[in-house]
Amino acid sequence: METFYLAIIVFIFIIAIFDLAVGVSNDAVNFLNSAIGSKAASFRTVMIIAGIGIFIGASFSNGMMDIARHGIYQPQYFYFDEIMCILLAVMLTDVVLLDIFNSMGMPTSTTVSMVFELLGGTFAMAMVKTIKSNGNLVLGDLINTDKALSVILAIFVSVAIAFFFGTIVQYISRVIFKFNYKKQLKYFGALFGGFATTAIIYFILFKGLKESSFMTSEIKQLIQEYTTHILGVCFIGFTVLMQIFQWLKINILKIVVLLGTFALALAFAGNDLVNFIGVPLAAFSSYTDFIHNANGTTPDSFLMTSLTQSAKTPIIFLISSGAIMVYVLFTSKKAHNVVKTALDLSRQEEGEETFGTSPIARKLVRLTTGSTSNLINAIPPKVRSWLNSRFDKDDVILENGASFDLIRASVNLVLASLLIALGTSMKLPLSTTYVTFMVAMGSSLADRAWGRESAVYRITGVISVIGGWFITAGAAFMICFMVTMLIYFGGTIAIILLGALVAYLLIRSQIVYKRKMKVEKNxxxxxxxxxxxxxxxxxxxxxxxxxxxxxxxxxxxxxxxxxxxxxxxxxxxxxxxxxxxxxxxxxxxxxxxxxxxxxxxxxxxxxxxxxxxxxxxxxxxxxxxxxxxxxxxxxxxxxxxxxxxxxxxxxxxxxxxxxxxxxxxxxxxxxxxxxxxxxxxxxxxxxxxxxxxxxxxxxxxxxxxxxxxxxxxxxxxxxxxxxxxxxxxxxxxxxxxxxxxxxxxxx
The missing domain is CATH 1.20.58.220 (Phosphate transport system protein phou homolog 2; domain 2)
Known part of the structure; x- marks a missing residue:
């Protein structure tokens, strides 16, 4: 029996490697979008900086692992074999679901997928247990629904807030700096760079490294008590430093963008790593607990009370995960495909549109065009003329081949970092994917990148991506529910067949994707x-x-x-x-x-x-x-x-x-x-x-x-x-x- 479960653990870790690959491919858009879109540096340089951020973030990560141990289910009520059914089903579902979205080039939330997979698997097993208990157990005893409800709420909150502030902040930034920002940057660049860099440092401290292994309670308390002092010193110091860089003819906007890229990559690896290895580590912890403490108890009668304790992740797993994530970042074509979708929807100039049109998008464009015309007519002509001059694109400073300029890239990174850090400090479970994507969409709208010729395509694309987020939650729940049932009642045969099916789907996905890339437009x-x-x-x-x-x-x-x-x-x-x-x-x-x-x-x-x-x-x-x-x-x-x-x-x-x-x-x-x-x-x-x-x-x-x-x-x-x-x-x-x-x- 021990050999059987050891084989399952090995199988789960093999799936976890593939899950890391598809997870990085999906979430790469969160931290690569701004740097690649603005051409802040060469593609190789951007990838190296992001890779360093990922490796550091993964190596020091420790927090959030508890969500896979007791965040959704109440482990003290589940037996070892039941927990293994749930965790195996989650891994089988997750790797296929994320790969499907990556193949379509659609960014989705790995947090939402994992939470709803755990919820679906737990719900399936909870139904079985409540029926068998003859009324001694109820679903409320077995499932922690608060976490799932908070994630659903976060979808609505983060989408609306990120889009709104992305639009407002970018509009103000463009009015201040214009598209030809050289003159304005000379006077306000140091202040802007100092504020942006301070905001990114704040993000690193409160989100990127919040749950790192070296962040003891004493260090956290110290940062919490002296937050204002730390930020004040950072602002003054970085403002002076940015002014010196300007005197040395160094582009401070590129520094801001690359530092923001590093920060988001670090936060992604540090906080989202649980989405990929949290479940395998929970399975491994369950197995070791069963081996050492079962004392002859069978898997179907050994309660997993040990999972109620906080996780202690071995450093070897963190370093190995970081190495795999960096390797995938450099080699995954699907990661570049997901980034391309976000860039196509936010680029400044007209071009090839990835998405078609939809009735909802056409209706929104008609309504917005009418209301905007009325608003514009209400503005005094002189003010209107001055505002239009701030959005004059004739002298836009745009790197060769860039989708948008460095001002917008800086706003995207700084605002996304601030919103995520603010949400974390208020204990709101904001999704990094949702925030970064919707800030980029809001800033592109404010920059008048969505013209009459492209708005209907861009809105259709945004609706498609947002719709995909909700589909992720529903599909994750339903598929994992069915897979858990199949594993529980089908036993070894079901596991072998499902494993073979997953392998077939992944291999087929790669073949189809390569074929698609060959016949795709030039x-x-x-x-x-x-x-x-x-x-x-x-x-x-x-x-x-x-x-x-x-x-x-x-x-x-x-x-x-x-x-x-x-x-x-x-x-x-x-x-x-x-x-x-x-x-x-x-x-x-x-x-x-x-x-x-x-x-x-x-x-x-x-x-x-x-x-x-x-x-x-x-x-x-x-x-x-x-x-x-x-x-x-x-x-x-x-x-x-x-x-x-x-x-x-x-x-x-x-x-x-x-x-x-x-x-x-x-x-x-x-x-x-x-x-x-x-x-x-x-x-x-x-x-x-x-x-x-x-x-x-x-x-x-x-x-x-x-x-x-x-x-x-x-x-x-x-x-x-x-x-x-x-x-x-x-x-x-x-x-x-x-x-x-x-x-x-x-x-």
Missing amino acids: DTLVKQMLANTDNNKALVLLRQFSREEYAKLMEWSSVIYNQMVTGFINESYRTLRKAMNHIEVERRYFKQVKRIGTMGISKLSDKDALEKSLYLFQGNDFATDILHSVKRICEPALEHTDNNFNPLEPEQKVHFSEIAAGISQFLKDCELWIARNEGEGFKDLISTGNILINQLAQIKREEMHHMQEQSSYIKVGMVFLTMIQESQNIVALAINLLKIDQKFQEE
Whole structure:
């Protein structure tokens, strides 16, 4: 029996390693967002500073581990085997749930996921115990609901407070410093730097190192008694130091941003480490207690009263965890993906939008636009003009490739640090993820980064992320509840099967994610094109962008056309359903392509815009019409197949399959010609297209004659005629796209 539970402990620690990896990938956005977004230093430097903060924070961490021991359940009422069921279920659920969110690039709260997993597992086991106790136990005896309720409250509180203060503080900061902040920084920079640095030090003392192993009660009391004195000395000292840095021509804003990055990374590792290793350590502590103190008592009768005591975490576990977290930070592509989501939603300039639009976002934009217009009109013209001058972006100081400037990055870090430290001192369980993300969203709104052209996309993104936080809580509770039940009643077989399932899901997630990264849009080219200020280079980049997108569309059209025809001929509803899903995805994607192309045109010189923009607009229209024609083929074919109506006759299937293969190959040849960007073979390609159009016209005439002779054939005949007509349109539109692209690419 001891060997069995030892194997479970080893298995839990193996899962914990993966959980550390996915946890760091998710929470990296908390401390990397501002430094990377503002380009305060090179990517390598930012990662090194964050890595040092993580390692120090993890190595000195000790507090908060008790939440996994007795924060949610009352261990004195649970037996050893029941506690092991709960803790194993939590680890299995957590690693998969966080990996799903990381793969989607959605930041979520690791604290919320762990608390609600513990709550779900405890609730499952508590139900079993109350039923078995014949009324001697009730759920209130077994579950500590106060912690879960405080986390739910913290979601609402931290989201609203962080967004509100992020907006207000950034607006005031921008009014003071403007986008061209050199002159203002000369006069107010030392004070701003001194205040910001003092705030970050306050955060480190009250949040980052609050529960560290070397923070004894005497040191805590000393800091508490002399808080005002400490902060006063820090403010004076750092203000003088920042003034000296300014005289030495050192950018003090970069110092503030990098120090804030270190502070948030340290706090993350010091306080959130429990979310990843708290459960394994609780399991390990339970096992050692059972081994040494059971004295022949069976696992199903040994109460875990020892878990009511505070945790004493061995230093080897802390150092090992810190090393793993630093390694993951440097190597995880998913961490960079989560950071990218936050940066896309907060960046200053227009660009490629990650999210689409939603009815709620559109309604909010309409309401806000109307109310804002009334408010602006109420402001005296001179005041309005002065305020607009403070938000003039023509002379913005922005590092090359940065999403926003150093003023906003400093506000994000300082304000997030202050809010988290304030919440901690007031014993409010604020989430680091929620605060840092919503401060960034509020500051981007105040900076007028959410313009009329991008607001609906940004709001949709914010709603999606916030919705994901609530989904995390519900999913964590329900999944862990079911997994706990399966482990308790299924025993060893259930553990083996669930372990295999988790391994499969993680491996599959990596494969799917790598595949997704391969087929994802060329982000580097898009960023180059939208950040470019050279008119001559702008046309070269725009040509390359349109060529790549048209080639991808032709390749996609070739594949999807073949899929639709095959599905209709073989009466495969599943094939047609998949095709329809792919069509909707492609249509949304190409709307994004058109939008990026339009922004690219704005970078052209007046001459190039006048001569070339019409060709790009026409090409985009032809490409969009191809998508519409593809959809008009798939919709009636899907409906016809779904209703199980009569299929095509065998000779029609054979005949049309041959020409459909020719159309698919023609679209593939178009893709190769556009990708090569060469004039050779152009006339032959056009000639092939015209031949296909004539062949389709002949089939159409034969089909109409066939329908007149057989009245029972009308339903499938109408679908077939639609397919033929739209096939003609696809070929004709592809020819037009080739001609227009040739003109657009010509020097």
